[in-house]
Amino acid sequence: MENKTTRLYFIDAMRAWAILMMLQGHFIDGLLDTAFRDGSSVTFSIWKYFRGITAPVFFTVSGFIFTFLLIKGDKTGLQNPRVKKGIKRGLELLFIGYLLRMDLFGLLQGKIYDSFYLVDVLHCIGLSLLGIIGVYLLSQKRKKYIFPTALVSITVLLFIFEPTYKTWSFSFLPDAFANYLTKSNGSVFTILPWFGYAAFGAFLSVVFTKFKNFKHLYSVAIPLFAITGAALIAYSSDLFLHLSQSTDLQLFANVYFNNYLFIRLGDVLLVFSVFMLLRGLLKHSTVLKLGQSTLSIYIVHFIILYGSFTGLGLYRFFHHSLTPSVAISGALVFMIVCTFSALKYEDNKELIKLRITTILKFALVKIEAFSLGVFQLGKSRFFRLLRKVSRAKN
Incomplete structure (x- = not known):
């Protein structure tokens, strides 16, 4: 909060960056010919790594912004108007998530296809917001440190136990509910472990709110985030290997062999540090407007790329068929069209x-x-x- 303002411009800029990364990532991943997916290519490897950062950043920022608004007022518990708004927002995201997967031609024939029940990023973010509200309400009558402690504990536990629960099929549940917990039916995202990133974003928001008037907030936060992020990337795997050898627990060994969650958390912290460092350059109105219009951009991109409602999207006609030059130029055009359309909608929404x-x-x-x-x-x-x-x- 520079200049006594409560707005964190770098968060809006991070969200704008994440949504643009998502647009180009979905376009190239869906339409680039498989013949050009060369793991030995440095360029493709860099693109693939940064594409993997997008979702963790988006979930973390979503949890951050939501919690920042949730706790900034004087009222707490059910008296907090943000609780009601948050529940409405969470349910709205769930509704839109299902709506985007609806096939009108199928409905006209009285059919609902299995793809309608698959879970995507909007479902998980909506459910994550509801989860944060649940933790908030359960911890309100306890000491103040309980809320952030519970949030960061959720993150750590979900990430550590991921090798265990990812093998569960949840076959005892109807597919519509099991899809929130397993990818075996085709879901793109699941609430486990992705709620961990949203919870971590909520934890960071509580910390920022607590120290919002601290004179050297960014002077401390930038190097702290950078060092912690780099440590998670470089040493978290070694830590779990050491824990596995010391305790003889297979769980820690399993984390070591596929330690992507903690490494991505390190990436998220590095992204935070970079955007905090550049915060003075990130106040352009277009950047901020993009960050505040991510839902509209997501909806437009889903309709154009995946053909919501009709199935007549770019994915249907150009799936894994484009050359790199066409895919890259097409991604740029796609980003411009989606953002321009969404911003025009936001300007004329009422x-x-x-x-x-x-x-x-x-x-x-x-x-x-x-x-x-x-x-x-x-x-x-x-x-x-x-x-x-x-x-x-x-």
């Missing part, structure tokens, strides 16, 4: 909502009038039929 509401009301009136006419006609014919039957009996 007018668009008003028009949609007006159209829906008009349609409902017409449907009601048509239904009433059909009912009256049916009733008239029904009574005629009764009279004819009565005459026939007589």
Whole structure:
């Protein structure tokens, strides 16, 4: 909070960067020909590594921003208006997540395809927000350190036990619920372990709020985040190897053999440190607006790339078929189209909502009038039929 303002501009800039990385990542990953996915290529390896950073950053920033707003007021518990808004927001994200996976042609045939029940990033973020609210409410009547301690504990436990629960199929649950916990049915994200990043973002938000008036906040935070992030990347695997050898627990060995969660957490902290360092350069209105319009950008990108509602997206026509030059230039155009469309929507959101509401009301009136006419006609014919039957009996 520079200049006594409560807005953290670098967080909006991080969110803008993450959504742009997501756009190009989804485009190239979905449309680049498999023949060009060369693991020995330095360029492709760098792109792949940075693509892997996107989701952890996005989840962490989402948890940070939500919790920052949740705890900044004077009211606590259920008296906090942000609790109600947060529940509404979480449910809204879940609804939009399912809506984007809906196939209108299937609905017209009375079918709901299995892909409708798959879980994606919006489902997990929505459920993560609800989870943060749950932890917040459960810890409100306890000492203040309980809330951040619970959040960081959730992160550590989810990350450490990931090798164990990722093997569970959750076959005893209906697929619609199991998809939140396992990728075996095709879900892109699962609440475990991704809630860990959102919880960690919430933890960082509590820390920032506590020290918001500290004069040397960034002077301490930037090197601390950079050193901790670098340590997680360089030494967390060795730590789990040492723990495995010391305790003879297979769990720590399993983490060591696939230690991507803690390494990605280190990447997230490094990204935080870079954006905090450059915070003075990240106050451009377009950057901030992009950071505040990520949901609209995500929706537009999903419709164009994956063909929500109709199935007629770029993914259907160009899946794994583009050369690198076409994929890269196409990704740039795709990013521009998605962000421009989303920002235009945000600028005219109220007018668009008003028009949609007006159209829906008009349609409902017409449907009601048509239904009433059909009912009256049916009733008239029904009574005629009764009279004819009565005459026939007589």
